[in-house]
Amino acid sequence: MTTPLALSQTAINFTYLVAAVLLIVGIRRLSAPPTARSGNVIAAVGMTIAIVFTFLDGDIDEYWLIAAGMAVGTVVGVASARLVKMTAIPQMVALFNGVGGGAAALVAASEFHRLAPGGGHLAGDDVGAMLFSALIGSVSFAGSLVAFAKLQELLPGRPIVFAAQQVTNAALFAATVACGVLAGATEDGVWMVLLLVGALLFGVLLVLPIGGADMPVVISLLNAFTGLAAASTGFVLENTALIIGGTLVGASGTLLTILMGRAMNRSLANVLFGAFGAAPPGGAAVAASTDGKSYREITAEDAAVMLAYANRVVIVPGYGLAVAQAQHAVRELADLLEKRGVDVKYAIHPVAGRMPGHMNVLLAEANVPYPQLFDMEDINPEFPHTDVALVIGANDVTNPAARSVPESPIYGMPILNVDEAANVVVLKRSMSPGFAGIDNDLYYNAKTAMLFGDAKSSVEKLVAGVKAA
Amino acid sequence: MSLLNSITIFVLAVFIGFEIISKVPAMLHTPLMSGTNAIHGIVLVGAMLVAGSADSTLEQVLAFIAVVFATVNVVGGFLVTDRMLEMFKRR
Numbered sequence: 001m002t003t004p005l006a007l008s009q010t011a012i013n014f015t016y017l018v019a020a021v022l023l024i025v026g027i028r029r030l031s032a033p034p035t036a037r038s039g040n041v042i043a044a045v046g047m048t049i050a051i052v053f054t055f056l057d058g059d060i061d062e063y064w065l066i067a068a069g070m071a072v073g074t075v076v077g078v079a080s081a082r083l084v085k086m087t088a089i090p091q092m093v094a095l096f097n098g099v100g101g102g103a104a105a106l107v108a109a110s111e112f113h114r115l116a117p118g119g120g121h122l123a124g125d126d127v128g129a130m131l132f133s134a135l136i137g138s139v140s141f142a143g144s145l146v147a148f149a150k151l152q153e154l155l156p157g158r159p160i161v162f163a164a165q166q167v168t169n170a171a172l173f174a175a176t177v178a179c180g181v182l183a184g185a186t187e188d189g190v191w192m193v194l195l196l197v198g199a200l201l202f203g204v205l206l207v208l209p210i211g212g213a214d215m216p217v218v219i220s221l222l223n224a225f226t227g228l229a230a231a232s233t234g235f236v237l238e239n240t241a242l243i244i245g246g247t248l249v250g251a252s253g254t255l256l257t258i259l260m261g262r263a264m265n266r267s268l269a270n271v272l273f274g275a276f277g278a279a280p281p282g283g284a285a286v287a288a289s290t291d292g293k294s295y296r297e298i299t300a301e302d303a304a305v306m307l308a309y310a311n312r313v314v315i316v317p318g319y320g321l322a323v324a325q326a327q328h329a330v331r332e333l334a335d336l337l338e339k340r341g342v343d344v345k346y347a348i349h350p351v352a353g354r355m356p357g358h359m360n361v362l363l364a365e366a367n368v369p370y371p372q373l374f375d376m377e378d379i380n381p382e383f384p385h386t387d388v389a390l391v392i393g394a395n396d397v398t399n400p401a402a403r404s405v406p407e408s409p410i411y412g413m414p415i416l417n418v419d420e421a422a423n424v425v426v427l428k429r430s431m432s433p434g435f436a437g438i439d440n441d442l443y444y445n446a447k448t449a450m451l452f453g454d455a456k457s458s459v460e461k462l463v464a465g466v467k468a469a
Numbered sequence: 470m471s472l473l474n475s476i477t478i479f480v481l482a483v484f485i486g487f488e489i490i491s492k493v494p495a496m497l498h499t500p501l502m503s504g505t506n507a508i509h510g511i512v513l514v515g516a517m518l519v520a521g522s523a524d525s526t527l528e529q530v531l532a533f534i535a536v537v538f539a540t541v542n543v544v545g546g547f548l549v550t551d552r553m554l555e556m557f558k559r560r
Contacts, residue, residue: 023511033497066521070513093503216502
């Protein structure tokens, strides 16, 4: 039973070509700020074309199954994308990535069950591609779920390490691949199930030892994995849309992962196997040295006066601002200061927050004028002429240890040189260390004053103080 | 379609994938990751084809879950990317 509308394979492949062009143009536009939003829409149109014309494929005869699945998926997808808070977007991206990987693995498993009668009837390339999708898709699914759980704080964000971890992981991976080889050789479903289970377990173990601060890089890597898994299903189903769409993501995702790592001055190997932010070997020593140093506290009123009578102020936002949803209050403070003739700029570190671009998104939400936002390279030369650097919930990206302490896990990471400003005011909840789990010498600097409390209420107090000044 | 055709398309797509994002500012890293994340939801096409030709109950169940998962990936992925990018719009 086929639909009377069924198109020829040639016609469908032609629509796939149109879809592929739209996806490529979409990604290209996504990589430049003025065109990014339209790029996303163009890619979505390309995707819609591919999906609609797949419905007209003569091989499809279970419409109800597809329609029901798409209805459920649409409801879940729309609800989660609309309801998620801006601060929770990184873990939502992880989740969407995970289900994509899961879908690729399930497609492979289902095709394996349909086509493998047991006993070497499958073409070698088909079975190879199936097993690859099942393996990579499952790793991406399980790894993404762990990344989600870490960012959502269902699991501890710190690296989870145990003895002989890398040996265990390598052995598990080898065993999983062996199951895949046996599944291909015997076409026995049992080996396929073992392959899936092994790959899921490996995905979990791969991400567990990686610290929360590295999650964006990991999600980007798993994103590339899912792309390759999808492309691989295209080899099985001989479908150009799948090969092109999946491969584009596999390639651009790999490059993006490298670019993200570079912004943090970290190699991919270091992210995956470095156990970044693990309880530092000198943990006790670090804590002890904290005791020996003293920091200076400041009241909101005093800090407000300092800001109100400054000539140049640079605001350095970080994750604390995102958590407290302080972006609107910050905008109000900046507006007040500008009205008094203070020059206000924002210093945006490429990895401030928990995802690159996090701060741009939040400040844009509060309608902070785009020309006031400065990248790290552009703002760093300004700090020596800055009267007050106002650090709001940013920590590791301001840590001078990245410049001066070769033993530090963040040594070499480019930072914002806030310590070069005449005065530094740090808004922070407590003296606890940042995401990387290391102490920040900036806080013990003689020109630094600490204003403790929730970022939003602290900024609101500063607003009141500036009004009164 | 021969295996060689598939490999040809794959290799060309690898080059395009690398070329199109060679220069991207850090502020767009996350939206770009999220946008490409939506694009690998193209696996929905595969899930549809598999669901459409599923023979046994097991295959139907697997394919149904695959369709649900892939649809969440596509729909959620594009919407959440749009939400992020909405905030970049110039005033």
